[in-house]
Amino acid sequence: MLSKKAQYAFRALTVLVEHNGEGPLPISAIVREQPMSTKFLETILLELRRGGILGSRKGKGGGYYLMCSPKDVSFAQVIRILDGAIAPLKCVSLNFYERCDDCDEQDCGLHRIMAEVRDSKLKVLEKRTLADLA
Amino acid sequence: MLSKKAQYAFRALTVLVEHNGEGPLPISAIVREQPMSTKFLETILLELRRGGILGSRKGKGGGYYLMCSPKDVSFAQVIRILDGAIAPLKCVSLNFYERCDDCDEQDCGLHRIMAEVRDSKLKVLEKRTLADLA
DNA sequence: CTAAATCCTACAAATCCTATGGGGTTATAG
DNA sequence: CTATAACCCCATAGGATTTGTAGGATTTAG
Numbered sequence: 001m002l003s004k005k006a007q008y009a010f011r012a013l014t015v016l017v018e019h020n021g022e023g024p025l026p027i028s029a030i031v032r033e034q035p036m037s038t039k040f041l042e043t044i045l046l047e048l049r050r051g052g053i054l055g056s057r058k059g060k061g062g063g064y065y066l067m068c069s070p071k072d073v074s075f076a077q078v079i080r081i082l083d084g085a086i087a088p089l090k091c092v093s094l095n096f097y098e099r100c101d102d103c104d105e106q107d108c109g110l111h112r113i114m115a116e117v118r119d120s121k122l123k124v125l126e127k128r129t130l131a132d133l134a
Numbered sequence: 135m136l137s138k139k140a141q142y143a144f145r146a147l148t149v150l151v152e153h154n155g156e157g158p159l160p161i162s163a164i165v166r167e168q169p170m171s172t173k174f175l176e177t178i179l180l181e182l183r184r185g186g187i188l189g190s191r192k193g194k195g196g197g198y199y200l201m202c203s204p205k206d207v208s209f210a211q212v213i214r215i216l217d218g219a220i221a222p223l224k225c226v227s228l229n230f231y232e233r234c235d236d237c238d239e240q241d242c243g244l245h246r247i248m249a250e251v252r253d254s255k256l257k258v259l260e261k262r263t264l265a266d267l268a
Numbered sequence: 269c270t271a272a273a274t275c276c277t278a279c280a281a282a283t284c285c286t287a288t289g290g291g292g293t294t295a296t297a298g
Numbered sequence: 299c300t301a302t303a304a305c306c307c308c309a310t311a312g313g314a315t316t317t318g319t320a321g322g323a324t325t326t327a328g
Contacts (some may be wrong), residue, residue, distance in 0.1 A: 002222045011236065011242045026304065036234075040287055046306070059295025060303045075204070077249060088136045101281065102145065102168075107268035110144045113209060113258070114136070120254040124247070133243035138317065158271060174318050180275070193326025194272045275311070275324070286328070298299100 006082040008036050009044050012132045013078070016054070017070045024056065025062030044082065052083035070130035076122060078130075086125060087118035094118070138218045142170050143178050147212070148267045150188070152205045158190065158197030175192070178216065185215035204264035210256060210263075220259060221252035 019025050019084040027045065031038050045064050048054045056066045066073070079086060080095055087093040092101035092115040105111050145168040153159050165172050179198050182188045186196045187207055200207070212218060214229055218265065222228040225234035226249040239245050 001219065001224075003323080007223070007236075007244070012244065024304095037287060039289080043287090043307095049305095056305060057295080057307045058293075058303095060295085061296060062304050064305090085135065090135075090143070100328090101139075109148065110141070113262045113266060116258045116262070117255055120258050121251055122252045123253050128247045128250070132247060137315095158273095162273085174300080175275095176274080177318085179293090182272095190274060191326085192274045192324070193313060195327060196325080198271045199272095232289095269328100271327090273324100273326080276322090281317080282322090283314100285314075286309080287311085288311080289309090291307090292324070293304100295302100298314085 002079070003083050005026050005040075005047075006079055008041060009048060009078060009082050010040055010133065011036070012041060012045065012071075013048075013066075016064065016066055017130050017133055019085055020066055020070060023064035024061070024065050026063035027064070047081055048078070050079070052078065053081065053104065066130070070133075073130045075128045086121055087114065089114045092118050136218050139174075139178055139181075140213055141173060142180060143212060143216055144267065145170070146175060146179065147200075147264055149224065150198065150200055151267055155205060158195070158199050160197035161199070168238045176197075182212070182216055185211070187211065187215065189219055191227050200264070204267075208260050209262045210259040217239070220255055221248065223248045226252050 012030050013055070015030045016025060016031045019029075027038055027042055031041060045054060045056075049056050053067060053073055054064045056062065056064050076086060085093040085133035087096075089100070090096060090098035091105060091113070092111060094123070100111070101110075103111055146164050148246065149164045149167045150159060153163075161172055161175055161221075165175060172173035179188060179190075183190050183198070187201060188200050189201045210220060219227040223234070223245070224230060224232035225237070225239060226245060233239075234242075234245070237245055
């Protein structure tokens with residue numbers, strides 16, 4: 001399940017996509033279009049900035065803006081920044097791999113099938129981009 | 135992400151599949167093959183029984199057994215019993231639907247794409263069965 | 269009757285998610 | 299230069315969920 005954080009992120013990104021190219025958009029303006037906790041959104045946008053998806057400008061007239069064209073930011077990127085692994089198990093995650101203590105990974109049926117699930121999710125989440133939010 | 139509960143469930147089900155047809159298998163025997171907390175597993179097997187996947191027999195010589203042939207129990211069934219929704223959002227869940235307060239569902243980009251993710255997960259999870267665990 | 273099992277409910281412990289608070293820093297306008 | 303608007307950062311509170319445990323009740327075989 002997507003966390004609230006990721007859900008809010010997509011709502012905020014929708015607004016940023018709509019205003020893409022108009023220069024930095026302050027949090028207050030985002031919240032005006034998509035009502036949510038300003039403070040919580042602040043931490044989310046910060047994470048997206050650290051994740052390289054957003055840029056920011058400080059001070060008066062500042063705000064957040066997309067670093068790339070919407071069509072170049074996949075859903076997978078956004079979800080990984082905010083929720084971490086897309087795979088249903090750490091031991092089949094491409095980006096957040098952790099060894100599994102209980103199975104030998106080569107000969108584990110669960111492992112094999114969860115890798116299939118991972119791939120089928122990624123097929124959608126890497127194809128879909130912020131441009132599809134509109 | 136799969137919960138520990140679901141992971142333990144699949145490990146236990148693997149054992150039950152291997153011993154399918156041999157009559158009831160007690161928890162103690164399952165734990166001997168797949169080490170884990172006996173008590174925790176007890177609650178898990180109980181849920182699987184209530185979910186209709188397992189049957190049980192009480193008393194001496196009792197234990198748990200599969201209600202159907204392994205090939206007739208999909209991963210989706212197991213996951214729904216233990217973890218609930220497979221969809222990444224309640225508002226696109228087939229079995230655990232809840233209305234979404236923040237979007238109008240018809241015209242929500244996130245909604246649309248998460249439904250795609252749900253479908254791609256289900257395509258794998260409904261096809262794969264306990265028979266694939268071996 | 270006794271031992272081996274499941275059944276059931278409540279709860280304890282730990283972790284994670286959600287959200288808030290407060291102060292600090294930076295940049296612009298005037 | 300000052301006021302103000304805005305992002306930056308961290309700590310933490312509160313709640314929800316997950317994970318695991320305890321203890322007793324019930325059932326069945328021998």
